[in-house]
Amino acid sequence: MTHKYRLLQISISLILIISGFILARHFILVRAELDNTVNIAEIQKAQQELTELENERDKIELEYQIMRKELSDLWHEVIADDETQEVDILNSLEDTRKKAGLTDVKGHGLVLTINDKEGYDPYEDPIESLIHDQNIIYLIDLLADNGAQAISVNDLRVVNSSKIFCIGTTILCNKQRMSPPYIIKVIGPQEQMKIALDADPVYSKLQEAPYLVRFSYQMIPDLIIKAYETPGTIEKDIEFLNPVTESIN
């Protein structure tokens, strides 16, 4: 009887120890959940701010387009048709702006989507499963080599002063942080660019195991690529460039 009683005592003690452990762990997890609730509130707040900023951006861009057209119309209004020299300068300015990537453009092209490996695990997957600045630069170069005339990455126009580089887990383009998926829009000879992409060994390899980078493209007629978004910074972008006045031999 004493033996049975002792056995029961030991069993109860063991059960109590286990339940104490589980209760303590449960308490810790409940606290963590409370922290997560705070995190979710912060995330919701940040997401709301981002949506507001995106709406504000659309409004600013629309205003800019209207004013840009207004200025162009105004110049054509003040310059008389017979002032051919001035009209030529104005047309030449428009052409230079187009070459520099400062106008919205439209044409047949491709939309490429690149993304990290789905469910990337930093402990299991190779680093190549993540999209880096060099992957994007490589693609831009490949497209340029195949006749691309206008390129944007996540709707940021690639111009002469564009810098594309990694900061931590994100990539910067035109001083703007970008997160995957990266959408590259390109206007150029569609068929030639398509053939080049299909034949590219680097991206073929990256799509295979173990990298499994997600990559796809679509051919789009009348694709619109937006102008460089901050022409106001051009003065800074060319701050140290002095025009060469003497002839270069």
Added chain:
Amino acid sequence: MRIKNLIGKYGVVTIIAIILGIALALQIKTTNVSAYESRDIIELQNNVRSYAEKNAELNERNASLYEEIEKLREDQAKGDIYYEDILQEKEKMAIFAGLTAVQNSGIVINMGMTGQSMISDSYLRLIVNELNTLGAQAISINDQRKVATTEIRATSENIIINGVGYPRNEDFVIKAIINPDQQASAIITLETLKKSIQDREDADHQLDMSIAAEDKVIIPALSEDSIVYKTDLLRPVDDD
């Protein structure tokens, strides 16, 4: 009495087991709650900050354009149009577009491979991109001005830049105009990059690279009819 004792003993165990079961169930439920990682929040907050900064820049751009329109309206009302404004704007745009030769102090890099090895286009891209990141405002490779649609692609024998081929077994000269105050630190960064490239190669195929600051660096213009300036496939958006 015996039955009472038994109920008393096993009743306690039963209650404890029930509590244990509830605690276990609760724990499983808690661990299933999808937890956002702090990394996600930081990334999102960084995006918000970056977006807000860019919006501020865009607002400044709009304000400056508005002033330009107002000034032109005033000039028009006075009958006093300054064509100089368009000329200045055109000069500025031509510099930005790479249509004007430019000069200043800068960095000159000579790079090639030791022995009979051919240089890889990825090395040139790495250096050019690093110069871009370091704030270079104009870059040339073998006197070909680098613009947004400049390609740097290797064929078996050549590297093609702006549609022109350069033999891969010869040296390449990269020139860059960069903020004079940042040239010294830029050279240190480039030396580090050079070392990391050299570490990847074996002793027989080494990158030979020299980096120097120069007082006068000239970056030529790109001709308007260059292949990289072709815009025949681009139509204005309001052209419908």
